[in-house]
Amino acid sequence: MVATAETKTQIDELTGTYKHGWSSDIESDFAPKGLNEEVIRFISAKKDEPQWMLDWRLKAYAMWQKMEEPDWAMISHPPIDYQDIYFYAAPKQKDGPKSLDEVDPELLRTYEKLGIPLAEQEVLAGVEGAPRIAVDAVFDSVSVATTFRKELEKAGVIFLSISEALRTYPELVRKYLGSVVPQRDNYFATLNCAVFSDGTFVYIPKGVRCPMELSTYFRINAENTGQFERTLIIADEGSYVSYLEGCTAPMRDENQLHAAVVELVALDDAEIKYSTVQNWYPGDKNGKGGIYNFVTKRGACRGKRSKISWTQVETGSAITWKYPSCILEGDHSVGEFYSVAVTNNHQQADTGTKMIHIGNHTRSKIISKGISAGQSNNTYRGLVRVMGGAEDVRNFTQCDSLLLGDRCGAHTVPYIEVKNPTAQIEHEATTSKISDDQMFYCMARGLDAEEAVAMVVNGFAKDVMKELPMEFAVEAQKLLGISLEGSVG
């Protein structure tokens, strides 16, 4: 498979020039580039949303116009031109890759190593004519999905695209949407409120243990969700759900800017386990292209003894700006954050968590493993806040950085705010390098340099990887190794 130089297609080039005339006709599939009220009305009408939803979007848009992009994260990028972005269903570009021959060969090598069949590679790489509903098509799972849905219905679990949920369960959505991440929360979240395209809605009824892991793989009727995705998961009293998001295969997307919002609500004695493998296109070796991923993820432990657990493996994107957080309102509620973030080449990641302790006897645990290689920058940024009224709070934070080579950076920025003297806060941080001794030891046993790095890195990330559901764990392990290829000589 030979690829020419210009086939190293850059995502920003892919958003090229669409000449289709603008029409606010609901039959149209596309909104033009740029953002204004009319585009928002179009999105809302397209989804046949209730009036309150449109008003909510417009209110967010009005707020957003007065807001500034945050600049406190340890990342840098050229200014984003919001008038040069498709906010709804960007049309398929004529200058997209026409076949796999035109796709970044590095990307194809990765697919091969992950053992992804050709047809699925086309979908992932965004080849012209390949089906657009990537994640669903990838697992070619119509029949699986049907059985799956039947079983969920039996259990009373609601698992729908958020557009569908707005039509079928508008009151439920209305009650919780924006209740964890307020509309005004931050620049990117507010933008998402105005323009979110689609996403997932999950409701687990009282006392129900969701009979299977819910995965975006199986969600149907959810096109174009990649860019401004909106997820809302509610676990009613005494219920349990484990949700998997993402895909280990690196996914290309024509849209460079991603700004998702995820809201989780756990009521009394409920537990939500949310696992992510994020592997969007990171850009090429020289740092060209790649996704900017500005995500707001937050869970509210509203109920007593409720628990929310975030596990993330972040290997993709040019920029990752992401702080899955827990608001521990209910007494005895528990928040956990397990994270592996890998940066290579010119990737930048500023990621971490916030644990806000409001209820008494609340517990939080943070395990963060940052791995930097190439010329990348990897920052852990975490806040542990204990409110004055919160008695007997405990937090444990373990923050480890592993460096490969000496041109990359690892930074740890912990914020600890304790307003109640009964709190016990523990913070441990380490920075280490893969040693020559470790490399030689592995290689003397038969592993090549890349296998040796993968071995040491997976060991380093073990405490987080073991939190992943089985479905993800094996692939995610492979992925760690692959993401770091070429990082040792």
Added chain:
Amino acid sequence: MTHLLNIENLHVAIQGEEILKGLNLKIKAGEVHAIMGPNGAGKSTLASTLAGRESFEVLEGTVRYQDEDLLALDAHERAAKGIFLGFQYPTEIPGVSNLNFLRTALNAQRRQRGEAEMDGGTFMKLAREKAQNLGISIEMLKRFVNVGFSGGEKKRNEMMQMAVLNPTLAILDETDSGLDIDALKVVSDGINALRSADKAILLITHYQRLLDYVTPDHVHVLADGKIVRSGGPELAHELEEKGYQAVA
């Protein structure tokens, strides 16, 4: 085939400083050689150079193994061709279980040799059998590679790896140091179990006592980067009595 390993005029530098200064050594299949010598003589340098440590710079000389230019191969290729180094100071790999490490290593070698990978069940059977011979518990196999191991456990773990990987040329760098007498016996049994007509063993040791259990065919004295004397097993006794200074 004349020699399994043939080292001629080997000069090796570490960070610009010459450590091995014209070393010669020939080993035939079926033989056990022992190298003894004072601290800092270059014994570990020789061992690591043979196993392919990249940061050690070969200035001069040749090493042939199975009639092939050994120095042209990377460490992992040498491992696949049957060279095993028992480390003087085995390295810790946090988060990686011994079993996972060993199975990955074995299959990496098998892949390189064009053999089928060993499935989990077969591997576990093999690992159990070898562990039992060495008095290693399954619990220890599940622990992270060398993390929190005592000196003796580390050395026994090296023997475990050797037993599973079944090398053609085993280079054991002070595998006997820090072992109590029972552990020494177990390790010696492990070494003797590997002895066969088509394999060879290079023992690096300070002490006669290992050689009471594993009788070498040849004993060499390494001092200041060179083999300064060679002889039979009796040379080890002489060293024990008179010290390196007198013998070298």
